[in-house]
Amino acid sequence: MLCISCGLEAGYNRVVVELTSGVELGGFCRSCEIAEFGRSLERGHWSLNEGCALCGRDGHFALPRWEATATYRGDDVVGSVEYHITDRTLTLCDEHLHRIRSGTEDARRRAAAEDPV
C-alpha cells in the first residue's frame, strides 16, 4: 500500500479510509505523519463526533493505525495486521485530506523545477 502523501511504500503505520464507502485510499507513512502532525496523532484524543481533527468540519476520511494481532489456529500462531475504526479514530475532512496529498505534489513540483533534467 502506497502513502497518499509521498507515494512511497507506506508500511504499516496508518491507512486512509473513506468512511462512507469503506474504500481504502492508501496508506499514510510514518515519516509523512511526523512531517504533517509531529507526534500529536499519537497523543491527542480524537473523536469521530468532533469531525475533522484540523477544522471541526465533518470528517469524511478515517486514519486508523494498523495494529498487529496474533490469532491462534490450533498450534499455529498466525500474525496479521488489521485496523479498527472506532469513535476514537482520527478523521479528516475532504479539504484537509486534499492538503496532505497536494502538499507533497507541490514539493515534488518545486523539486522538479529546481532540478531540470
Ligand SMILES: [Zn+2]
Ligand atoms: Zn509518506
Ligand SMILES: [Zn+2]
Ligand atoms: Zn478539516
